[in-house]
Amino acid sequence: MLKTVWSERRKLVEEALKVELYRERPLNKTLGEAMEYSLMAGGKRLRPILLMAAADAVGAEGTDFLCTACALEMIHTYSLIHDDLPAMDNDDYRRGKYTNHKVYGDGMAILAGDALLTLAFEVMTRQKGVSKEAIFQVVSEMSRAAGAAGMVGGQAIDLQSEGKRISMEELRQMHLGKTGALFRAALRSGAILGGANASQLEALTKYAEAFGLAFQITDDILDVIGDSSVIGKPVGSDLRNEKSTYVTLTSLEEAQELANTTIDKAICALEGLGHEADFLRELVKYLSDRKN
Amino acid sequence: MLKTVWSERRKLVEEALKVELYRERPLNKTLGEAMEYSLMAGGKRLRPILLMAAADAVGAEGTDFLCTACALEMIHTYSLIHDDLPAMDNDDYRRGKYTNHKVYGDGMAILAGDALLTLAFEVMTRQKGVSKEAIFQVVSEMSRAAGAAGMVGGQAIDLQSEGKRISMEELRQMHLGKTGALFRAALRSGAILGGANASQLEALTKYAEAFGLAFQITDDILDVIGDSSVIGKPVGSDLRNEKSTYVTLTSLEEAQELANTTIDKAICALEGLGHEADFLRELVKYLSDRKN
Numbered sequence: 001m002l003k004t005v006w007s008e009r010r011k012l013v014e015e016a017l018k019v020e021l022y023r024e025r026p027l028n029k030t031l032g033e034a035m036e037y038s039l040m041a042g043g044k045r046l047r048p049i050l051l052m053a054a055a056d057a058v059g060a061e062g063t064d065f066l067c068t069a070c071a072l073e074m075i076h077t078y079s080l081i082h083d084d085l086p087a088m089d090n091d092d093y094r095r096g097k098y099t100n101h102k103v104y105g106d107g108m109a110i111l112a113g114d115a116l117l118t119l120a121f122e123v124m125t126r127q128k129g130v131s132k133e134a135i136f137q138v139v140s141e142m143s144r145a146a147g148a149a150g151m152v153g154g155q156a157i158d159l160q161s162e163g164k165r166i167s168m169e170e171l172r173q174m175h176l177g178k179t180g181a182l183f184r185a186a187l188r189s190g191a192i193l194g195g196a197n198a199s200q201l202e203a204l205t206k207y208a209e210a211f212g213l214a215f216q217i218t219d220d221i222l223d224v225i226g227d228s229s230v231i232g233k234p235v236g237s238d239l240r241n242e243k244s245t246y247v248t249l250t251s252l253e254e255a256q257e258l259a260n261t262t263i264d265k266a267i268c269a270l271e272g273l274g275h276e277a278d279f280l281r282e283l284v285k286y287l288s289d290r291k292n
Numbered sequence: 293m294l295k296t297v298w299s300e301r302r303k304l305v306e307e308a309l310k311v312e313l314y315r316e317r318p319l320n321k322t323l324g325e326a327m328e329y330s331l332m333a334g335g336k337r338l339r340p341i342l343l344m345a346a347a348d349a350v351g352a353e354g355t356d357f358l359c360t361a362c363a364l365e366m367i368h369t370y371s372l373i374h375d376d377l378p379a380m381d382n383d384d385y386r387r388g389k390y391t392n393h394k395v396y397g398d399g400m401a402i403l404a405g406d407a408l409l410t411l412a413f414e415v416m417t418r419q420k421g422v423s424k425e426a427i428f429q430v431v432s433e434m435s436r437a438a439g440a441a442g443m444v445g446g447q448a449i450d451l452q453s454e455g456k457r458i459s460m461e462e463l464r465q466m467h468l469g470k471t472g473a474l475f476r477a478a479l480r481s482g483a484i485l486g487g488a489n490a491s492q493l494e495a496l497t498k499y500a501e502a503f504g505l506a507f508q509i510t511d512d513i514l515d516v517i518g519d520s521s522v523i524g525k526p527v528g529s530d531l532r533n534e535k536s537t538y539v540t541l542t543s544l545e546e547a548q549e550l551a552n553t554t555i556d557k558a559i560c561a562l563e564g565l566g567h568e569a570d571f572l573r574e575l576v577k578y579l580s581d582r583k584n
Contacts, residue, residue: 024436027445027469030452035440082406087379087398106379107451110402114374114409115440121413122435125428132424136417139431143414144316148327148407153319159399160322177319 002282009052009063010045016066017073020123026115034104034112035119039077041095044292047072047186050211050283054190057270057277058200064129065193068138071123072186075146078116079155079182081109088159096229117146130193138189145185154178166244172213179219180212187211203269210266211284217259218287220245224252227291263288294574301344301355302337308358309365312415318407326396326404327411331369333387336584339364339478342503342575346482349562349569350492356421357485360430363415364478367438370408371447371474373401380451388521409438422485430481437477446470458536464505471511472504479503495561502558503576509551510579512537516544519583555580 017039026032048069052062084091084099085106091099101109124142127135144150154177161170187208191201223238224247238245246255266284270277309331318324340361344354376383376391377398383391393401416434419427436442446469453462479500483493515530516539530537538547558576562569 024439024441026440026448027442027465028440028448028452031440031445031448078406082402085399085402087402107377108448110374110377110379111444111448111451114370114405115444117406117409118435118439118444121431122439125432125435132428136424136428139413140417143410143417147316147410147414148318148320148323149316150319152403152407152410153323156318156320156323156400156403159403160320173319 001279002286005279006049006283009049012063012066013045013048013069013073014040016070020067020070020074020126021119023126024122030104030108031111031115034100034108035116037103038081038094038100038112039074039116041097043095045073047076047182050183050186050208050280051190051193053277053279053283054187054196054204055194057204057273057280058191058194058196059276060194062190062194065127065190067127068124068135068189068193071120072142072182072189074116074120074123075142075151076182078113078120079146079151081113081116083155085109088155127193134192134195137192141185141189141192145181150177150181150185151179152177154181161244163242164244165242168249171244171246171249175213175216179216180209183212183215184208199272203272206269207266207280207284210262210269211287214259214262214266214284214287217246217255217262218290220247221252221255221259222290222292223247260288294571294578297571298341298575301341304355304358305337305340305361305365306332308362312359312362312366312418313411315418316414322396322400323403323407326392326400327408329395330373330386330392330404331366331408333389335387337365339368339474342475342478342500342572343482343485345571345575346479346488346496347486349496349565349572350483350486350488351568352486354482354486357419357482359419360416360427360481360485363412364434364474364481366408366412366415367434367443368474370405370412371438371443373405373408375447377401380447419485426484426487429484433477433481433484437473442469442473442477443471444469446473453536455534456536457534460541463536463538463541467505467508471508472501475504475507476500491564495564498561499558499572499576502554502561503579506551506554506558506576506579509538509547509554510582512539513544513547513551514582514584515539552580 021036021039051069051072052065055065056062080094081100083089084094085101092102100112124135124139154174157174158178187204191204223235226235228235263284267281270281313328313331343361343364344357347357348354372386373392375381376386377393384394385391392404416427416431446466449466450470479496483496515527518527520527555576559573562573
């Protein structure tokens with residue numbers, strides 16, 4: 001089930017992204033191209049998939065919230081563009097293609113990121129078929145997750161810890177922000193739009209937190225044992241850049257064990273939900289043998 | 293009246309900005325400092341002042357919307373931080389102080405801008421005393437104005453026209469985005485929050501468009517005849533950087549004349565509004581002899 005649904009929905013996301021991107025014409029052609037270049041560069045579309053799956057899990061129809069799912073993917077994409085800049089991680093490749101600034105220059109890449117973040121909030125307000133109250137909650141959820149107390153805060157910790165050995169607790173804090181916050185917003189937004197009750201929302205929040213951690217640990221593992229042609233970027237870069245990761249701070253074996261117990265935790269969090277949450281159960285299990 | 297009200301409200305804005313900035317703790321201390329550095333660096337607070345004045349003009353109490361006014365100032369501040377970066381305008385000074393990246397480095401400056409833009413949308417959802425419907429409209433208004441079809445689009449035109457001579461029409465397009473869109477969002481958001489009817493909203497939109505143009509022309513004039521110690525940055529930089537401006541594309545005299553007729557246009561737009569709009573009338577007149 002996992003692969004079929006994922007691939008169908010990924011297609012829906014990609015079509016919708018293009019529609020939302022060009023609903024209003026950018027003032028500058030190159031800016032529009034730079035935005036499209038990174039937004040349509042493929043990728044797993046994991047965050048939109050999670051958002052829709054959370055809505056399914058509480059008995060709604062996930063694809064009804066494609067619009068908000070696209071907004072979330074725009075936030076994710078903007079963060080990758082800025083993260084790759086020479087002033088940050090200085091990466092030349094992403095998903096097997098040149099990074100945005102390598103093609104359009106640093107200035108245009110900064111603007112493309114800015115524009116995608118801004119567009120995300122516009123797109124959220126375009127969501128149909130739910131109350132303004134629910135959209136309002138989603139805007140609040142997303143902005144908090146993406147900001148200084150969430151994703152951007154995590155990036156700042158990352159920036160400041162470059163070349164330094166940080167503690168396991170600092171590493172956890174960094175990832176809670178850098179990747180965890182947006183996964184949390186994905187699941188919670190889907191749940192809110194789908195009309196979740198308090199206990200469903202709590203269950204999906206717990207799932208999200210475990211999912212985010214498991215994602216990060218398996219990401220660190222992939223950097224060591226992955227295949228660069230599948231990942232789309234060189235392996236071993238964390239070690240070369242002296243980055244603290246779950247693997248470098250412990251060992252490959254310990255990291256793998258921590259990943260497995262965290263995946264179990266995510267599944268347990270969904271205990272109170274029915275078979276509508278099966279996709280989410282499968283999704284977190286896939287992390288243990290992901291290839292990219 | 294103008295100076296007293298302006299100065300009182302500017303104080304209110306500055307107090308509120310600090311409260312909104314720290315309502316949620318940034319994950320990283322330096323990131324918080326970098327955000328505060330630029331947000332609290334003074335400035336005229338013109339956009340928040342305009343937003344509140346638009347609400348006054350339709351019979352509401354402008355200061356009730358301090359929260360949304362702060363959100364707008366955060367968007368403005370983020371745009372200045374990114375605009376000053378070496379990859380963009382490469383400016384070392386702003387308001388007589390080092391620019392953000394000169395103090396915190398390029399990476400942290402990018403993140404501080406990102407975080408302020410994101411926070412702006414969070415702060416908008418904190419606005420009390422109005423319907424969710426009105427806030428919803430404001431989020432839509434602000435995101436469209438700040439994005440690829442507005443402010444960021446204008447910045448992209450600016451980036452691409454560096455060192456090139458552009459036409460008067462291209463210059464107009466650039467400024468419509470770069471500064472005009474946010475002025476428009478300021479006036480329209482204030483009007484919407486204040487409960488404007490359709491004809492009031494139209495009048496304030498027309499005023500905003502003329503105000504934005506007059507602001508830009510007088511800004512270009514100041515770069516030629518201003519006092520650098522009052523402006524807080526060197527004069528003559530447009531000429532040195534071969535930037536196309538209303539002065540370089542025409543002449544100082546023609547630019548001054550265009551500024552005056554545009555100011556008259558702004559005042560005429562307010563014809564149907566009562567004395568509640570007097571502040572806006574005075575405000576646009578001040579542009580003709582502004583010193584910074």
